[in-house]
Amino acid sequence: MIWEIFRQDRKGQPFEHAGSVEAPDAEFAEAWAREQYGRRGESVALWLAPREAIHAVTEWSDEFDLKYRRVDGYSIKARLKEARERASAESG
Amino acid sequence: MAAVEVPRSEQAFLEYVQAGGQVETTDWLPDDYRAKLVKFIEMHGNSELMGVLPEREWILRAPTLQRKLALTAKVQDEVGHAQLIYRVVEDLGKPRARCLDDLISGTSKFHNVFHYPTKTWGDVGVIAWLVDAAAIISQKALLKCSYAPYARIMKKICWEESFHILHGRDVILAMVTGTPEQFGLVQEALDRWWGPLMQFHGNPIPADDDPMFRWRIKSQGNEEARQQFLDGYVPQILELGLTVPDPKLRKRDDGVWEYTEPDWDELKSVVTGHGPRTAERLAFRRRFIEQEQWVRDALLVA
Numbered sequence: 001m002i003w004e005i006f007r008q009d010r011k012g013q014p015f016e017h018a019g020s021v022e023a024p025d026a027e028f029a030e031a032w033a034r035e036q037y038g039r040r041g042e043s044v045a046l047w048l049a050p051r052e053a054i055h056a057v058t059e060w061s062d063e064f065d066l067k068y069r070r071v072d073g074y075s076i077k078a079r080l081k082e083a084r085e086r087a088s089a090e091s092g
Numbered sequence: 093m094a095a096v097e098v099p100r101s102e103q104a105f106l107e108y109v110q111a112g113g114q115v116e117t118t119d120w121l122p123d124d125y126r127a128k129l130v131k132f133i134e135m136h137g138n139s140e141l142m143g144v145l146p147e148r149e150w151i152l153r154a155p156t157l158q159r160k161l162a163l164t165a166k167v168q169d170e171v172g173h174a175q176l177i178y179r180v181v182e183d184l185g186k187p188r189a190r191c192l193d194d195l196i197s198g199t200s201k202f203h204n205v206f207h208y209p210t211k212t213w214g215d216v217g218v219i220a221w222l223v224d225a226a227a228i229i230s231q232k233a234l235l236k237c238s239y240a241p242y243a244r245i246m247k248k249i250c251w252e253e254s255f256h257i258l259h260g261r262d263v264i265l266a267m268v269t270g271t272p273e274q275f276g277l278v279q280e281a282l283d284r285w286w287g288p289l290m291q292f293h294g295n296p297i298p299a300d301d302d303p304m305f306r307w308r309i310k311s312q313g314n315e316e317a318r319q320q321f322l323d324g325y326v327p328q329i330l331e332l333g334l335t336v337p338d339p340k341l342r343k344r345d346d347g348v349w350e351y352t353e354p355d356w357d358e359l360k361s362v363v364t365g366h367g368p369r370t371a372e373r374l375a376f377r378r379r380f381i382e383q384e385q386w387v388r389d390a391l392l393v394a
Contacts, residue, residue: 002179002183017244018244018245018247018248019176019179019180019241019244019245019248020179020183021175021179022179022182022392024391024392024393028391035168035172036172036175036176036248037248042251056118058118
């Protein structure tokens, strides 16, 4: 059974995928993971997850053009320039 | 944002990795890429596993308790690296048991430097300092490997190697500041290891002709790695009053190191199983794999 190991560097930091170990159960996986990722105190916490329990999402579609939800959906440069020119022409 | 699609044709995949793209186990991988990855990563795993043997021979003979403990810790680190690396190979389709079979039958390779004897404590110091230094140059270049699961475990491996290299330097410094006999042991060991060290990064084929570079499994060419090694470590060797046993070695004005052509025939012969300690070390590994079968049987029955 393959266990994916995620480790945390410091309290409050995100857990990062660090590798995997093969072990028949959680107890053995923990012993392995402690040796591999904790014997120098380099991790404050570990997450061990059976590989088959991970529901991975890798397919994304954007049929509805969701650009308006993101910063790259707004191109203001040209219009800002125009607005500034108009303002300066009116005041001048 | 839409997902980054890993291209499904060999040519487009090649362009993708050459542009710095990384892939995961679950992505489509060209057959040649997968085969090259297995070969490269398996050899790395083999080298970690065989690389502990020259040092293991010195645990009982190390001069102080502190040194024995440090060597033991190094051996544990390196066997741990082998375990992580073989896991990565397994996910690419080659089970660990088959990797071990191929290793002990001499079908697969391991690094040239682990085929030589460790004659004195001076050799242990030179291996721990300079062999590890040469290795860490290759390994740091793998942090950018196009195969992401391998690149991720390299973070931990490189981090532990930095402790190894300091340990090696400490051993060397203790000896070069010791008696003339101790200094002599270091110089003799350096004389013995210089040849294998210069061969370590492989022959200077242009990076673009190297399939491991083309697929961006490694991110630098052989000669680039060797130049980096010379640039980083020759000054450190010389400042201790040691002599590099190569009269042609010099740094040109343009920053490139010139050196006597390494013995590529020796490299080829050694890595194909004809090194001075190859047979003995493989026999040792074989004996332990057989002897410890019951542990695997007992623990992995579930």
